[in-house]
Amino acid sequence: MTNQEKHSKKKKKKSLKRELIEWAVFLTVIGILWVTGWYKDLASGMQQMVLKTGFVQASAHKKEAQTTAPYNFQLRSLDGKLFNFNDLRGKTVFLNIWASWCPPCIAEMPDIHQLYKEVHSKHIKFVMLSLDDDPKKAARFIQRKGYSFPVYTQATALPPAYSSKTIPTTFVISPQGKIVVKHTGMAAYNTDKFKKLLMDVAQAKN
Known part of the structure; x- marks a missing residue:
């Protein structure tokens, strides 16, 4: 060699x-x-x-074909108290389905939290529904991040109308009991257009 x-x-x-x-x-x-x-x-x-960047914003348009929103299920707060979703009838509801193990869910939460601080009221309610198997994981995550919006886990099965193969998934429910927005995947919600949508839905007459 x-x-x-x-x-x-x-x-x-x-x-x-x-x-x-x-x-x-x-x-x-x-x-x-x-x-x-x-x-x-x-x-x-x-x-x-x-x-x-603003490239992934939630739609600020209501669905043309609106599904009736079921209220016949129960949630459980992170401190263990039962909450009947039926108590939200007549309110505008921002329902976000997420999990602490889901990076896109985590990514959109600061924006949702800012939206919550700006628009939540007696007419506009937020429900952050965690799919974590262990509620303590969700609780630790929320505490670590310092979020103040209401967070729940399932106490009973979710109705099929809220089923989704993707999380995060977000619904906006009108006071008239219609699902007017359904968005799958992460998005920026704290925009002028989306805030106006929530206000318009909340102020719409029966």
Whole structure:
């Protein structure tokens, strides 16, 4: 074997070794992010940047074919109290279905929280419905983030009208008991157009 061949072989070994080290570091970082749960924060942070561009805004138009909104189910607050959804009849309801393990859900929450602080009232109610298997996970997440909107978990099964293969999913229910907005996937809701939609729905006469 010539010196040139030996040098080439040695160079290939070094390249392979460096590549293996790079992959090991990459997989270690991924493992750490997964085990600690930091991957959710990383992913949601990137998605929040997308929301801030204004390219992913919730529709500010009411559905033409409106579904009747069922009220016959119960929720449970994070402190364990039962809440009957039927108590919200006659109100405009912003219903968001989410989970603490869902990065897009986490990404849109700061925007929803700001919307809540600006428009919630005795006429406009917010229901943040967590699908977490363990309510304590949702409670820890909400406490860590400092959100003040009302958060619930399911106490009974959700009616089919609120079923969705995707989370987050958001519904706006009119005082007349109609689902006037359904949005699947993350979105920016704290916009002038969407706030006007909520106000218009809340002020609409029976």
